[in-house]
Amino acid sequence: MTAKQQLRQLVDELSEVEAAEALSILASRRRRDSLSELLDNAPEDDEPTTPEEEALVAEAFEAIERGETITLEELRAELGLQ
Numbered sequence: 001m002t003a004k005q006q007l008r009q010l011v012d013e014l015s016e017v018e019a020a021e022a023l024s025i026l027a028s029r030r031r032r033d034s035l036s037e038l039l040d041n042a043p044e045d046d047e048p049t050t051p052e053e054e055a056l057v058a059e060a061f062e063a064i065e066r067g068e069t070i071t072l073e074e075l076r077a078e079l080g081l082q
Contacts, residue, residue, distance in 0.1 A: 001009075015024060049057075063069075076082045 011019065011022070023072070073082070
């Protein structure tokens, strides 16, 4: 029996509630792009950060707290993507 045949058999055995949940899961997976899939399955970054990197991250968070941000629309305009 093929995987699709096995899946059809399992689907026939689901309650309506289970079928709705399975449909939601399958539909969301089909909408995913390959980059999202790759990132979800990527190994966790286990390399230690350097003091310089930590300082840059702290500086970035401080800039955000000061409101030194731009909107996505402003970034697109700056990059000529609109």
